[in-house]
Amino acid sequence: MLEDGGLIEIRWHGRGGQGAVTAAELFAHAAINQGWYAQASPSFGPERRGAPVMAYNRLDNVPIGIRSEVYEPDVVVVIDPSLLKMVNVLEGLKENGTLIINTRKTINDIRGELGLNYRIAVIDAKKIALETLGVPIVNTTMLGAVTRVIGLVDLEFILDAVKERFSAKASEMNAKAVARGFNEVKIGE
Amino acid sequence: MTTDKPTVKNLPIAGIIFVPGSAKEYNTGAFRSQKPILDAKLCTKCGMCWVYCPDGAVFVNSEGMYEINLKYCKGCGICSEECARKAIKMVDEEE
Amino acid sequence: MGKRISIECAHAASLAVKLANVDVIAAYPITPQTHIVERLAEYVANGELDAEYINVESEHSAMSACIGASAAGARVYTSTAGQGLALMHEMLFIAAGNRLPIVMGVANRSLSPNLNIWGDQSDMMASRDCGWIQIYAENAQEVFDHTLQAFKIAEDERVLLPVAVCFDGFHVTHVIEPLITLDQEEVDRFLPKHRKAVYKLTPDQPSTWGPVAGPDIQTELKVQNEWALNSSKDVILEVWREFGDLFGRYYAPLETYKVEDADAVILILGGFAGTGRVAIDKMREEGKKIGLVKLRLYRPFPIQEVKDLLTRVKAVAVVDRAISAGGLGGPVYGDIRNILYDEEHRPKVLSFIAGLGGRDITVKDFKRIGEKVLDVAAKGHSEHKVDFIQVRI
Numbered sequence: 001m002l003e004d005g006g007l008i009e010i011r012w013h014g015r016g017g018q019g020a021v022t023a024a025e026l027f028a029h030a031a032i033n034q035g036w037y038a039q040a041s042p043s044f045g046p047e048r049r050g051a052p053v054m055a056y057n058r059l060d061n062v063p064i065g066i067r068s069e070v071y072e073p074d075v076v077v078v079i080d081p082s083l084l085k086m087v088n089v090l091e092g093l094k095e096n097g098t099l100i101i102n103t104r105k106t107i108n109d110i111r112g113e114l115g116l117n118y119r120i121a122v123i124d125a126k127k128i129a130l131e132t133l134g135v136p137i138v139n140t141t142m143l144g145a146v147t148r149v150i151g152l153v154d155l156e157f158i159l160d161a162v163k164e165r166f167s168a169k170a171s172e173m174n175a176k177a178v179a180r181g182f183n184e185v186k187i188g189e
Numbered sequence: 190m191t192t193d194k195p196t197v198k199n200l201p202i203a204g205i206i207f208v209p210g211s212a213k214e215y216n217t218g219a220f221r222s223q224k225p226i227l228d229a230k231l232c233t234k235c236g237m238c239w240v241y242c243p244d245g246a247v248f249v250n251s252e253g254m255y256e257i258n259l260k261y262c263k264g265c266g267i268c269s270e271e272c273a274r275k276a277i278k279m280v281d282e283e284e
Numbered sequence: 285m286g287k288r289i290s291i292e293c294a295h296a297a298s299l300a301v302k303l304a305n306v307d308v309i310a311a312y313p314i315t316p317q318t319h320i321v322e323r324l325a326e327y328v329a330n331g332e333l334d335a336e337y338i339n340v341e342s343e344h345s346a347m348s349a350c351i352g353a354s355a356a357g358a359r360v361y362t363s364t365a366g367q368g369l370a371l372m373h374e375m376l377f378i379a380a381g382n383r384l385p386i387v388m389g390v391a392n393r394s395l396s397p398n399l400n401i402w403g404d405q406s407d408m409m410a411s412r413d414c415g416w417i418q419i420y421a422e423n424a425q426e427v428f429d430h431t432l433q434a435f436k437i438a439e440d441e442r443v444l445l446p447v448a449v450c451f452d453g454f455h456v457t458h459v460i461e462p463l464i465t466l467d468q469e470e471v472d473r474f475l476p477k478h479r480k481a482v483y484k485l486t487p488d489q490p491s492t493w494g495p496v497a498g499p500d501i502q503t504e505l506k507v508q509n510e511w512a513l514n515s516s517k518d519v520i521l522e523v524w525r526e527f528g529d530l531f532g533r534y535y536a537p538l539e540t541y542k543v544e545d546a547d548a549v550i551l552i553l554g555g556f557a558g559t560g561r562v563a564i565d566k567m568r569e570e571g572k573k574i575g576l577v578k579l580r581l582y583r584p585f586p587i588q589e590v591k592d593l594l595t596r597v598k599a600v601a602v603v604d605r606a607i608s609a610g611g612l613g614g615p616v617y618g619d620i621r622n623i624l625y626d627e628e629h630r631p632k633v634l635s636f637i638a639g640l641g642g643r644d645i646t647v648k649d650f651k652r653i654g655e656k657v658l659d660v661a662a663k664g665h666s667e668h669k670v671d672f673i674q675v676r677i
Contacts, residue, residue, distance in 0.1 A: 025292075028290060032289070032290035032460075032462045033289075039460065040460040041454075041458055042454075063462075064461075066562045067423075067456070067459065067555045067558045068647065071646065
């Protein structure tokens with residue numbers, strides 16, 4: 001539904017152990033707690049550390065029936081920039097779809113590399129993660145960025161989901177990472 | 190079909206037997222070909238027959254004498270074999 | 285009042301089991317069921333659920349422990365998948381034959397070989413004749429509701445049979461979704477706080493369970509079980525109605541979608557019905573008269589409901605996530621075709637097998653199936669043929 005533009009489908013690309021599945025789960029928890037209909041699912045693959053993995057979200061204002069994998073995402077999130085050379089992250093991405101990348105590069109650099117048909121958002125998530133968490137685990141920073149770019153789920157629900165998920169200290173640090181991701185993501189046209 | 194055998198409807202649920210120890214009703218000694226006869230005059234009440242009987246068919250009667258319950262005795266002859274006083278003889282059922 | 289929460293479907297099962305206040309859980313972890321029993325172990329460990337959690341060395345032992353506990357009068361839950369269910373196989377019959385109201389969650393998983401942890405329904409289909417009530421759930425809400433209902437159905441004096449609540453491994457178990465929960469007070473109004481065992485193994489009143497039954501009595505015992513399973517349908521419908529009256533969510537053995545004027549329908553069990561409905565919407569936009577039937581109650585088989593519904597259409601495509609080996613197509617296809625054989629106005633029935641070992645079933649797949657079944661409906665001619673979706677030959 002979503003006023004007949006159809007539901008929003010998000011595909012996360014990461015590596016096993018980087019928390020792509022966790023980020024997708026937190027996004028769904030927040031969306032559902034805010035009153036949306038949402039889904040999060042892993043790509044049903046082996047959970048091997050370091051291997052490319054995917055996770056999916058669906059978001060709608062009516063109940064979601066579809067249960068298959070996401071083939072034509074509206075939004076692609078790339079947690080690990082090295083995947084750009086390994087995996088065709090653009091596969092199936094809708095025309096005028098959105099690409100959100102963890103990278104130090106600029107929007108124009110990415111646009112030059114990947115084509116013009118996409119709305120592109122970039123964030124140096126590794127830098128933020130190192131400053132807020134002390135480790136280069138970028139999933140929560142990316143979650144903040146995704147929340148801002150998609151714009152339908154409020155930050156406070158995301159922060160609540162983070163608090164629910166992590167222990168007190170980790171949740172405080174991750175909440176900071178989410179907030180900085182939200183505030184510092186650069187969004188192109 | 191008229192039969193006195195159990196039917197789907199009158200069988201207890203799952204064939205559960207609700208009467209405990211109902212196997213006692215079976216006359217399990219019926220197929221015996223030889224039966225033990227105990228000579229009370231030779232018996233010293235040592236109880237070895239009671240110990241060895243694999244069927245628990247030996248018991249002590251109200252007068253304190255060992256006796257064999259022929260409803261359950263299968264005629265295996267172990268009591269006769271083990272009796273130190275040779276007080277138990279195996280006798281053919283037909284006699 | 286129950287809240288609307290966000291939950292992984294596997295944990296929706298665990299939550300229902302906690303609210304059902306079970307006495308005993310005996311389980312062995314196996315993917316994709318593991319999250320269910322992990323969460324239950326947490327509930328027991330942190331005191332939220334006062335139950336005995338029996339760690340066992342295999343699924344055979346898990347079901348054996350459940351059988352013992354249930355015979356002693358406890359409310360019992362276990363959960364398994366794939367090879368685990370296969371290892372339980374002989375004990376499944378013992379549970380049903382001894383009329384033990386055990387509830388089991390089955391996170392449907394493919395059977396080895398080759399080693400495959402992903403979803404299909406070949407595990408439960410291989411045990412479909414075990415005498416259990418078998419219900420297939422599509423999403424978190426159905427997993428939760430059907431698990432709660434299962435205890436009430438199983439323990440009803442008119443039933444006394446074990447219930448398997450089946451849901452697709454990964455495609456259902458691992459998905460996070462909204463769920464309308466029930467609070468403890470609401471559940472207690474629906475399900476008695478404790479099981480009242482009509483028959484139980486107790487030293488106070490000794491009894492013998494599962495004694496020898498020779499050729500002179502085994503037939504009667506098997507027929508007694510068959511009657512019990514068949515007549516459990518009335519109680520299942522009654523429990524579903526009562527649940528609906530209390531909480532507003534009603535369930536039926538068959539769930540239909542846009543079948544009223546349909547020439548053809550697609551019939552499926554489990555989670556992919558959701559994807560199927562999306563495909564039906566798209567085909568309806570193209571003016572195609574097609575609908576979807578989700579078979580929720582698999583055993584006892586809703587014979588009359590299936591006949592009433594399917595004799596109204598020209599063709600049925602049955603999508604199985606399992607093979608009935610040896611050329612007969614899918615097991616559900618066999619059931620559907622069988623039950624319609626005597627009908628004067630019977631539809632053509634086609635067999636499609638899809639989603640084996642976790643292979644996705646997509647909207648496109650459903651559309652292709654839809655086009656084939658509509659074509660058969662138009663031509664009025666079909667033959668027995670097994671169509672494997674997405675297979676590379």
